Amino acid sequence: MAFAGNVDELALLQTVQLKKQITAEVLAAHLGVSVSAGKAAATALLEQGKVESVGDAIRLTDKGITELKDQLDAERVSIDEESIAELFEQLGPLDDELEALLARSEADGFVDALISLDRKAQNLFDDVSAFVPRLARYQDLFGEALDKIKGGSLAWATAGNIDSYAVVWREMKAELAGAAGS
Structure with a gap:
């Protein structure tokens, strides 16, 4: 609205x-x-x-x-919770991969590994956005953070005070869990 x-x-x-x-x-x-x-x-x-x-x-x-x-309850009435729950399950391995990757964000190859993970995750997030269009904005936020990381600003990978990749991921995970009824 x-x-x-x-x-x-x-x-x-x-x-x-x-x-x-x-x-x-x-x-x-x-x-x-x-x-x-x-x-x-x-x-x-x-x-x-x-x-x-x-x-x-x-x-x-x-x-x-x-x-x-109240508004989340109203939104969830129109969501296929079973399909969203499946997407939430698919997020699990990607979440584990991201956590391991972020733990070594200073390592050689970090940016390339994050780009690869992002490609895999974006397919899942495309599906999430199809079920919950309000969440499509997160894909833009991932892209913005990733562009800054590619530009050399590694703070955009993990910093907690900005819409870093890790923060956006955590919020998307929370949104997906909520939509799945978890």
């Missing part, structure tokens, strides 16, 4: 939930919208009491958590 700043409210609430606390600028980058759209969406959520300010960031309130749960 379109929301303030042309942001999908479910994606907005879920992003705030996954990140725990988030600034409007980071929110906008994560959702792929302008900073002004991110600020408008955050302001609307503040006015509705679904988030509260924490310094220059926002986090969900009880009202926001309830709204998010």
Whole structure:
């Protein structure tokens, strides 16, 4: 559903939930919208009491958590949970491979190995996006992180304070687990 700043409210609430606390600028980058759209969406959520300010960031309130749960439940009614559960199972070996790879992110061949894993994972994420279109944005986030890694910025592989490859993977895994009813 379109929301303030042309942001999908479910994606907005879920992003705030996954990140725990988030600034409007980071929110906008994560959702792929302008900073002004991110600020408008955050302001609307503040006015509705679904988030509260924490310094220059926002986090969900009880009202926001309830709204998010209701919207996720409504989304899941239209999802083939059995197919999503199969995709979640397919993610397991890839997740193990990524974990082992990230543990040696300074090793020779790391970037090539990550690119290879990304190719395999993107096929799975294409299928996920077909079942849950809201999750298609994650593929852009993977691509953005991978481009920065290829450019020599290895922080984009593991850093926890940006939409690094590891952070985006963890969020996609959480989204997929939720969609699968896990």
